[in-house]
Amino acid sequence: MSADVGADVSPDGSAEPAFRWTSIAAVSAGAGTSLGGAARVLGSTARALLLDAAAAADTALRRPASAIPANRRSFTLPVRVLILSDENGRPLTTPDAVAPSLENADRALRTGASVRLRITGVDTIDEPAPAAALDPRSNRRLLLDDIRGHTAFLRRHLARRPALSVVGDPVTVVVVRTIAGRTTGCSLGMSADWVICQANLFDASSPRTYDETVLAHELGHALNLPHHHNRSNLMFPVSSPPDDVRGTALHPWQRAVLHVNRHLVPPS
Numbered sequence: 001m002s003a004d005v006g007a008d009v010s011p012d013g014s015a016e017p018a019f020r021w022t023s024i025a026a027v028s029a030g031a032g033t034s035l036g037g038a039a040r041v042l043g044s045t046a047r048a049l050l051l052d053a054a055a056a057a058d059t060a061l062r063r064p065a066s067a068i069p070a071n072r073r074s075f076t077l078p079v080r081v082l083i084l085s086d087e088n089g090r091p092l093t094t095p096d097a098v099a100p101s102l103e104n105a106d107r108a109l110r111t112g113a114s115v116r117l118r119i120t121g122v123d124t125i126d127e128p129a130p131a132a133a134l135d136p137r138s139n140r141r142l143l144l145d146d147i148r149g150h151t152a153f154l155r156r157h158l159a160r161r162p163a164l165s166v167v168g169d170p171v172t173v174v175v176v177r178t179i180a181g182r183t184t185g186c187s188l189g190m191s192a193d194w195v196i197c198q199a200n201l202f203d204a205s206s207p208r209t210y211d212e213t214v215l216a217h218e219l220g221h222a223l224n225l226p227h228h229h230n231r232s233n234l235m236f237p238v239s240s241p242p243d244d245v246r247g248t249a250l251h252p253w254q255r256a257v258l259h260v261n262r263h264l265v266p267p268s
């Protein structure tokens with residue numbers, strides 16, 4: 001089974017070729033696993049999770065709407081934001097500028113999937129970032145850069161204490177300067193605990209680039225959601241501000257996929 005992920009484009013851009021789950025070989029930041037073995041393990045894990053998700057989706061879709069509690073208790077998604085600084089030590093954006101996109105992600109996931117965000121931190125890295133981190137490549141090329149160790153700066157700053165459990169591990173949103181091509185956000189899917197978003201997405205004074213949906217869209221990829229063909233859906237691949245921004249809707253099957261993701265803490 002394959003799913004297209006990661007092709008996200010700027011205004012009027014065309015999506016770059018998406019890669020398939022079967023090609024995923026990256027490991028999450030700080031994991032330090034051998035890549036060949038990790039690819040095989042991740043390949044089988046991805047298939048197992050997708051099969052589980054398909055079963056859950058089937059159950060959800062056959063359930064009558066009246067059987068779904070109106071006030072279901074929410075899952076929790078821990079999210080951290082890391083803002084890089086340029087060669088002169090100047091931060092690429094501010095926590096206040098990122099806040100509306102975080103709020104939009106919380107609103108979309110809460111409404112469509114009963115998932116609320118828990119922000120574990122919005123941190124600025126004062127140390128000037130190298131060009132490879134400030135201006136990363138995207139999709140398959142970012143994956144290759146990760147495999148080859150070119151994301152070492154990010155990995156160092158993403159490193160954290162070993163978690164007691166992989167369940168509830170946060171997804172980190174890294175704010176970078178420019179992503180190669182016409183891409184404004186990128187995720188390596190379920191194989192990485194981090195996504196990247198271009199800084200001008202958060203610049204409210206730039207209506208042609210400001211887009212509050214991209215952060216939520218990339219979180220969706222990190223939580224194993226593939227692209228969706230409907231423009232009103234959060235996972236539609238293209239968003240063109242200011243006049244043609246993608247929607248934030250989610251389908252019941254997408255909610256079911258989210259609810260089996262390891263990053264989410266289930267309701268107690």
Ligand SMILES: [Zn+2]
Pocket residue numbers: 005006007008217221227235236237
């Ligand atoms: Zn996408």
